Amino acid sequence: MENISGRFFDDAEYQRRRIQVREGMSARGLDACLIASPENIYYLTGLDHQGYFACQLLVLPADGQPVLITRAMEKATVRDQAPDVRHVGYADGTEPSPGKADEAPLVESTWPVTMGAPTREPRRRPYLMPSAAVSETVRVLRDSGLAKAVIGIDMNSTFLPYSIAEGIMNGVPDADWQQLDSLVDDVRIVQSRAELEMTRQAAAISDSMMLSAIAAxxxxxxxxxxxxxxxxAMFRRGGTYPGFVPLVRSTRNLAHEHGTWEDLALVHGDLLFLEMAGCARRYHAPLGRFVFIGEAPPETQKVNAICQEAMMAAAAQIKPGALAGDVYEAWQAVLDGNDLSHYSRHHCGYSIGIGYPPSWSGSGVPVGLRRNSQMQLREGMTFHLMSWLLGSGIGDAFLSDTVEVTANGCDFLTRVDRNVLVR
Known part of the structure; x- marks a missing residue:
């Protein structure tokens, strides 16, 4: 499927994605988008590299050729992976400061009290020296006729520093800057047939990773x-580096929510937590299991059965048109029916897909299967479905799998044994 340009998906796939995003732009009255998320840049252009640690931005106009702004040294990568965009490279460094630091602009501050009456006292803030990335982006926007346009900017992105965002908006002051919010993510959350094939490949890799971990x-x-x-197993099965390091924790560091392995030997009676995601072409398929070391406590069979029942109840609700909040309530109802109404979680799963470090679900808080969520499920969505009973009072169990929303309901893509595992 890979073509001569170095991109994995064909040109028609990228055009389809851009058309859908532009339809969303039209509905919002946007003339252009300024996109910083590496997941969304990859989705719309095919640019897949690790250079996003430095500023990279995609200008997607309502009409015309998209423009990628990166460090100049990324020229060959952009040429090979995103051949149908215009590339603008910037040199490392910053523009000279127009004034001294003590000439920084004044901004409003606190209200000190003088003679019993509050008075405004201005304070100073650091001068934001315009970087080469800012200067080139400002130039691109002006040269593209967007100096007075309505532009959506990716202000929620972890990868758009305040100094960059403010520098660009100050450099194009007559534009009407709007919050981009989840416009691109809302398109990306539904995967095409070609994307789903990647997620299925990632799921097969996840199964191999998990089986190897259990065996070890x-x-x-x-x-x-x-x-x-x-x-x-990850690399031998054809996977690539995931957006988040696999999580391997035992009883002594089990509560470290996003921690992973330490230099500790497993001992008889330990509870081993395993959660990981295979990755194929940046598409992820998370999978999680508990493994009991040496032996499992007597209550484990019962609590694992409840955990499985709750997961399958949630899965039964997953179908096109269902609400995410109803999926969560189906999970919770099983707990309530087993005298666990005191136990609840912030979600029973979340949307997955393209991910770059440091996350396998994209930057920011994941879009979850949460209580009261009105998000409507659509065919082609994929979720990390989770059923987790930890510190519940009746024992511990944990199951998580990647599932796909199909026309007929819910399809489990990861398939490792969900019964009690002992090593």
């Missing part, structure tokens, strides 16, 4: 050996 675990085995088995 056991009393006396260091957690780093489990992690080594995961990475070995």
């Amino acid at each position: 675990a056991g009393p006396g085995v260091n957690a780093r050996e489990v992690m080594a088995a995961i990475y070995d």
Whole structure:
């Protein structure tokens, strides 16, 4: 499927995506978008590299050729991976400051009290020296006839620093700057047939990673050996580096929510937490299981059965047209029916797809299957479906899988055994 340009998907796929985003722009009255998220830039152009640690921006106009602004050294990568965009490279460094630091603009501050009456006292803030990235972006917007346009800007992106955003908006002061919000993400959340094939490949890789981790675990085995088995399977099965490091925790660091392996040997009676995502062409398929080291506590069979029942109840609600909040309530209802009404979670899953470090679900808080969520599920969405009972009072169980919303309901893409696992 890979073509001569170095992009994996064909040109028609990228055109389809841009048309859908532009339809959203039209509905919002936007003349252009300024996009910073590496996931959304990859989605719309095919640019897949690690250079997003420095400022990179995509200008997507309502009509005409998109413009990618990156460091100049990324020229060859952009040429090969995004051949139908115009590339503007900027040199490292900053423009000279127009004045001294003590000539920085004044901004409003606190209200000190003088003679009993409040008075405004201006304070100073650091001068934001315009960077080369800012200067080139401002130039592109002006040269593209967007100096007075309505422009959506990706202000929620982790990858758009305040100094860059303010510098650009100050450099194009007559534009009507609007918050882009989730305009691109709302298109990207529904995967095409070609994208779903990548997610299915990622799921097969996830299964291999998990099976390798389980096989490596056991009393006396260091957690780093489990992690080594995961990475070995990840790459041997054709995967690439995931957006988030696999999570391997045992009883002693189990509560470290987003922590991973430490230099600790597993001991008899440990609870081993495993959560990971295979990655194929930046598409992810998370998968999670508990493994009991040596033996499982007597209550484990019962609590794992409840955990499975809750997961399957949630899965039964997943179909086109269903509300995310109803999926969560189906999960919670099983707990309530098993005297666990005191136990609830912030979600029972979240949307997944394209991801770059540091996340396998895209930057920011994931779009979740949350209580009261009115998000309507659509065919082609994929979710990390989770059923987790930890500290519930009746024992511990954890299951998570990647699922796809199909025309007929919910399809599980990851398939590792969901019964009690002991090593």
